[in-house]
Amino acid sequence: MAKSNDIGLMDKNKLLRIFEYLNARLKENQLQLEITIYGGSIMTMVYDNRPATKDIDCVFSETNSKLLEHILDLTQFTFNLSDGWINEEIKEPLKSILKEDKETYKIYSNLKILKPRAEQLLAMKVLAARPEPAKDFIDAYILCRDLNITTKTELLKVFGDYIPLTLLGERQMNFIKYLGEDLGYDWK
Structure with missing residues (x-):
């Protein structure tokens, strides 16, 4: 039962709380994760031009996918996020990119968040x-x-x-x- 039309918005504070929660779950499971965020989540967190975003456009580093899926499910439940809150569809347009030019946005103990440069x-x-x-x-x-x-x-x-x-x-x-x-x- 997809609730894709019912995706709740995430403002900057909620996004940061979600990332802190993800880091805590990763730490409990002795898992390191690198995530690159794009789109609305960056514009919400870095440029403060949007009050909120409906999803987190991102790409995950290679990791224990079953364990990560479990952690993402826990996060979705804990923050009452709708299906589609993690959007990996960004992988398709990234195929057109000649070069990735990433920089570190935030580092937690077990979670590193990267973002593309503004250009x-x-x-x-x-x-x-x-x-x-x-x-x-x-x-x-x-x-x-x-x-x-x-x-x-x-x-x-x-x-x-x-x-x-x-x-x-x-x-x-x-x-x-x-x-x-x-x-x-x-x-x-």
């Missing part, structure tokens, strides 16, 4: 270029501001550093054009 995250947001209600446009706007990107050339350089330019389609070009307009630049 990689921006490139991924431009590639996705999903329409609302997805937050790709708002996220890209904030990342451009944060990275002080003021020209289309600078944005395309960042994009090309992480994703083949051949993947730029009409959707991405329109996304970039409107992003420039919203930022106050002419990126035609």
